[in-house]
Amino acid sequence: MTGLPRRLFGLFAFLLAMIALAPPATAAGPTCNGKFVNPITDVCWSCLFPLSVGALKIWPSSRPDPSNPASPICACADPLPRIGISVGFWEPARLADVTMKPWCFPNLGGIRIAPGFDIGQGYLTGPSMVGGRSQSTAKWHVHWYVYPLLYWMEILTDFACFEQASFDIAYMTEVDPLWQDDSLAALINPEAIVFANPIAQAACAGDCIAGTVHLPLDPLFWCAGCQGSMYPLNGNIPSSIGHVQSSRLA
Structure with a gap:
């Protein structure tokens, strides 16, 4: 073997050695954990x-x-x-997951689908004294899936009103600039100013009682039962109870 074939063989061997000796690649960003939803046991x-x-x-x-x-x-x-x-x-037609790690999809087995640009990390803080009051705050990302389970499993197939669709990611807060900022969210939801007062927030106590006894009150649409206010309509949770409240918009 002489000339060009020898050089090509040497280059090919060098590339194979580099691949074999290279350290395993790691995904950029925080570790993402999760699992696929089992339609039998997880529903x-x-x-x-x-x-x-x-x-x-x-x-x-x-x-x-x-x-x-x-x-x-x-x-x-x-x-x-x-x-x-x-x-x-x-x-059951929709599925939601919430995470503090941007581009992390727990319901897709814990994979990260990152396009390469950074989005602010979420957080969850315990009670802290703000103005003499105990306050917990949080910020989560939400993913909203199209998940028409009964249609896929062909249960009650004669119902023409079933949503007939395939699995899809309908919404991701990472690509929504309004999810990151209260001021930007107020541009399309200016009614948040009306509910940002003690009277409107105190009315949510009645919604909490009604939701505990039977169902929440439709006229108090700015309340989420015992989970507090629905506003602002973004990822900032001023009085966090947990990840359930953080997914209230999903």
């Missing part, structure tokens, strides 16, 4: 109930349920005019 199947036809409870449940139409016969015009039966139940 609250009993939460689908109560099942009703009109006002008649076919499969009762101890869980609260909003008011259903009194008549079992209904009509709709989307996509075509048709008459059907009014059936009420809870359909």
Whole structure:
């Protein structure tokens, strides 16, 4: 072997040696942990109930349920005019995860899908004295998935009203500049100023009581039951209870 073939062989051997001796690559950024959702064991199947036809409870449940139409016969015009039966139940159609690590997707097995630019890290702080009051604050990132589980598993396949879609990531807070800043979020949600007062916040106590007894009160839409205020509509949580409250917008 002489000339050009020898040089090519030497170069190929050198590249193989570099690959073999190179240290294992590590993903940039913090470690991301998680697992894929098991549709059998990780889904609250009993939460689908109560099942009703009109006002008649076919499969009762101890869980609260909003008011259903009194008549079992209904009509709709989307996509075509048709008459059907009014059936009420809870359909699992969306999935959310919250994380303090940007670009970390716990529900996708704990993978990081980072485009290469940095986004502020989330945080969770314990009680601290702010103005003489104890206050916990937090900031999380939220991912919102399209997850029509009943349609995928072909349960109750005759229902034309099921959401028929494939798995998708519908929203990521990392790419939303409004999620990072209260002032920017107020540009599209100026009503936050109306609810940033002691009277509006005190009204959430009534929403907490109603949510504990049965269901929260729809007129108090700025409240999230016992989890506090819904505003500001971004990732800043002024009175953190935990990751459940942090995903309240998802």
